[in-house]
Each structure stands twice: as C-alpha cells, then as structure tokens.
Amino acid sequence: MASEQAVRPRRRGRPGGLEGTDLLSVARDILLREGYAATTMDAIAAAARISKQTLYRSHASKQELFAAVVTDWVERGQNAMRPHLDRLRSTEDVEQALLDLAGILHAAVLSPPVVQMRSLVIAEAERFPEIAAEYVERSWERNEALLAEVFADLARRGLLETGDAGTAAQQFTWLVLGAPLDRITLTAGASRFSEEQLATIAGDAVATFLARWRPARPARRRV
Secondary structure (H helix, E strand, O other): OOOHHHHOOOOOOOOOOOOHHHHHHHHHHHHHHHOOOOOOHHHHHHHHOOOHHHHHHHOOOHHHHHHHHHHHHHHHOOOOOHHHHHHHHOOOOHHHHHHHHHHHHHHHHOOHHHHHHHHHHHHOOOOOHHHHHHHHHHHHHHHHHHHHHHHHHHHHOOOOOOOOHHHHHHHHHHHHHHHHHHHHHHOOOOOOOOHHHHHHHHHHHHHHHHHHHOOOOOOOOOO
C-alpha cells in the first residue's frame, strides 16, 4: 500500500516559490523599478519562482496585485510612528520633542523607499483612484489623525494652545515636509536638501508652529 506521502498531490508552482507577503515584496520591487505599465505578471511570477497560474490564483489581475502591494506597504508601516508620538505625548519640553519628531519625519517620509512608493501611487492615481485614496487615507491621513490626538493631549496639559488639533497636525506636517517633499517629488528624487538644510527647515517649522500654538504666558503682575 502506498504511503500517504507518496499519494499526496504535488503543490503547483516551482520549488521554493514565494507566496504571501514575500510575493508582494517581490512584486513591489519590480513595480518600483519598471513602473506599473511595464510590469508583467510573467516577470513577477518568474522572480517569485512560481508559475503564472499560481500567481493568478492568488491575485486575479495585475490591478488586484498592485492594490495588494499598496495595502501591504501601508500595513507594514502602520505603527511605525507610534513610539515617536508616545514620546511627544509624554514630553515636558514641547519644543525639543517637536524638533525630534521633525527629524523623524524627514528620515521616514523622505527615505527613498517611501518616496518611490508615493511616486508610484501618484503616477497611477488617475487610472486607479480608489487605490490612491486608500493609500492616502491609511497612511498620510491616519498619521495626521494620530498626531492630532497627541496635540489634543498636550493642549489638555497646557503645553499647547487649545484649538483645532486636526488643523495643528496638518500645519505641523506641512511646515516640516512641504518643501523637501515637493523638491523630491518634482525632481523624481534627483534633488534633495542636505542634512544641514533639513535641520534648518525643522527649526524654522517648529518655531513657526509654536508661534501659533504655544500658550501665551500670563502677564506678570506689576508691583
């Protein structure tokens, strides 16, 4: 009588083929390198060492695979900002904590992988508006909302002016990231601010932000 192992049907696909998040990582690398239009399912299947039929069973089309790649990217970075926001939430020195956060934002959002993914989504936003909308909602807008919660907590502690915390979060984010992100996006990553320039931008951003959102000190009583 044949053993169970002998009669067990073989898995389709080439030995050692990738699946799940490993497959999506391979697909992301090819999409970033080639762009959506030039990327083929054949190339992704070959890079993942699986058959094209196996690839289509998990992702029925290139559009569906692209959406899965974007979703996977967002989920991988979903909690990256939480430790930094927790430090800001517990600070007693708001100015220094904001300077630290500005540096973290520069390092994260201006990093080549993030800029490349952002550029890819932007390039395909007209073709796939729902994918772009999900990317914005689950990454940029989500992080702004988390920052707004921290600003609201700091306002309750008297360390920031009470007001619309969502507006404060938007203003801080764009003061810190607006100019360097514009330069990178509009030059396809060819031109970047230096570390010294980014430090100046961070300092100016925090100073401008606190000029609006630092609580006014009570006037001293005259003797």
